[in-house]
Amino acid sequence: MSMSDDPIPKPQFSHFLATFPHPITVPRALVRGPLSNFSAGGGFLSFPTEEDTLRTMGAYGYTDEEMDRYALVPLGLSSTLTDCFKQSETIIMTFDDMMARYSYPDIDQDLWSGIRDRFGGGDVVNAPIVAQGTTLGVLGFNTTEHRRWSSQEIAYVEGTCAVLGIWATHPLSGVQTPQIWRPVGESTLVLSDRQQVILRLVELGKSNASIAMALGYSASTVKAEMQKALRALKVNDRVAAAKRARDLGLLEDEESAS
Incomplete structure (x- = not known):
């Protein structure tokens, strides 16, 4: 085992955060440290942006393609990540249960099959990062094996999130x-306000030409x-x-967007 792959001892994680490391290095420290208890x-780590999306601050253990695709996740998308953030509750389910419950993985079947092959039939865990009663973001991780989570283990994860909450503020x-x-690429599952307006008009049966006229855009822009x-x-x-x-x-x- 190389020095760069040595696990970070659990008691040192809080001290690690106290040094204010570059934020994109924190997920690696979590996986190699506190979360190693759970394989x-x-x-x-994801935090909200002004555009009603959750943005990945940093990640460890995923490919660039996977992170580029889900670097931004709209809060309107039903997922373990967004449900955790909006409900401010820890959500744990098996990978297969997640695939069956939510529809968005169907769009990226090859991508999600690759994640399953790498992590096996483990668990998908999302826990809210909370400080002073406010949900700041989400800690998410995949385990390589399924487990029956005890209340003490869930409390351990939430305690880790409490430490992250102090650090995050x-x-x-x-x-x-x-x-x-972590930079955001162009392949995210996010629609701009302009694209949403156009698609709502498509739902009404409007042609590209009539959409351009109604919105005052050029046909090439539409x-x-x-x-x-x-x-x-x-x-x-x-x-x-x-x-x-x-x-x-x-x-x-339309009413929600206005």
């Missing part, structure tokens, strides 16, 4: 400085935005894109 194979933690987080939405949603036509976006909860109603 964690990968972990990440400090201005030197980097949590308030998204510029130094076409370009539609192509971005098709890539994000992994479909080949505009009607299918609107349906998938609606089914996933990615389209806000």
Whole structure:
């Protein structure tokens, strides 16, 4: 075992945070430290942004493709991550249960099959990072084996999140400085406000030309935005894109968006 792969002893994790390391290094310390109690194979930290999304600050144990795809997760998307954040509750289920319960993995079957092959039939754990009664973000991790979680083990995970909450509220933690987080690519499952407006009009049966006229955009702008939405949603036509976006909860109603 190389020095870089040595586990971080659990008692040292709080001291590690007290040194205010670069925020993208914290997930590795979690997986190699406190979360090693639970055979964690990968972990990440996500915090909200101004665009009603959760953004991954840093991750360990996942491929670049996996993290690029889910670097941003809209709060409207039903997932273990967003449910944990909105409900401020720890959510634990097996990987297979997660795949069966939520619809978004169907879009990226090869990606999620790769994650399952790597971690096996372990558990998907998402726990809220809370400070002074406010949910700040989410600690998420995958285990390589399923376990029956005791109340003490869940309390241990939530205690780790409490430590993260203290760290996250400090201005030197980097949590308030998204510029130094893991960069966000262009393959995320996120729709811009403009793309949502266009897809809502597609739902009403409007053509690209009529959408351009109604919104005051050029036809080329509507076409370009539609192509971005098709890539994000992994479909080949505009009607299918609107349906998938609606089914996933990615389209806000007009009243909600205003």
